[in-house]
Amino acid sequence: MNRTLLIGATGGIGNALLQALRDRGADVTALSRSGDGLDVTDERSVEDHLGALEPGFDAVLVATGALEIGGRRPEKSLREIDAAAMAEQYALNCIGPALVLKHSVRLLPRDRRSVFAALSARVGSIGDNGLGGWYGYRSAKAALNQVLHTGAIELARSHPLAICVALHPGTVQTALTQRYLFRHPSVAPDEAAGHLLGVIDGLKVTDTGGFFDWRGTAVPW
Template sequence: MKQALIIGASGGIGAAITQALDARGVTVTALSRSHDGLDVTDEASVEAALAPLTGPYELIFVATGALEIDGATPEKSLDQLTPKAMADQFALNCIGPSLVLKHARHLLPRNQTAIFAALSARVGSIGDNRLGGWYAYRTAKAALNQMIHSAAIELARTHKRSICVALHPGTVATDFTAKYAARHKTVPPQEAAQNLLAVLDGLTPRDTGAFFDWAGKPVPW
């Protein structure tokens, strides 16, 4: 891998992925809201940030996302569900990566292996959902998974060796999870980054459209 594009590079996982790739000698283009003003929920912002880039990037990694937006915490019951919280989650966790792929797919090489990966979450799995709750976040990540699967089909028509996947990073010790990690084993961002890169290293075009966890195991849809 020679070049990679990281979206959300100022967050815990995004920064760790950027550092790990840099240590490998990969030339990384790192974009984020805090450093570059990139708002993935605003198509004009996404287009403006990506239009000047030339690539080609063998990896485009979207590490954006949030459990809480504007103070709305994951719901424990239907009574706590609000239209705004659901719309906000969908905008950031599904629409955002979708817009990145829309405006960045031309930056992927057509004649060699290239990966588009976005951070999803196991709680977005419908088949693995046994606890309920967390309606807005679960629903947004489930929608992201469907987008990734569908986009993989289209992308394969023009980029025969493309790999388009959703990734569950595990519970990573970041500000993102600080309030919700008490019952879960956490790993530092640097370890999570190495885990995710190891998964990406092992993928082939036959894996496109799938959903994998940090250990490379398929996650149920």
């Protein structure tokens, strides 16, 4: 990944990915809302920022997303579903990465390996859901997985060496997860970044359209 576009570079995992990539000597174009005004939920913003870039990226990594938006915690029951809150979850966790994918296709080379990877979450797996709850976040991540799987099919027609995947980073010690760390083993952002880059390095073209965790293990849809 000599030339990488990193979206969401100021978040917990995004910043760790940025540092890890730079330590590798990669040429990183880092974009974020707080640093550059990129709003992934606004197509004009995505189009303007990505449209200003020259093609030829080896990788586009999307590290945006949020579990709590506007101070709203994940729903524990159907009674807590709120239409506006759910729409915000979809806008940030699904539609945002979808817009980045739409406008980054032209940035990927057609004649060599490239990777488009977006951070998803294991709770977006329908097959792995045994606890319930978290309707908005779960549903938005499940929808993101479908976007990436479907996008991979289309991308393969024009970019046969491209790999498009969803990645679950594990439970990472960031502001996104601080209320929930007691429930699962967690890792520091720099460790998570190392795991994710290792998975990306090992991806093959036949893995495109897949959903993988931080160990490189396929996650059930």
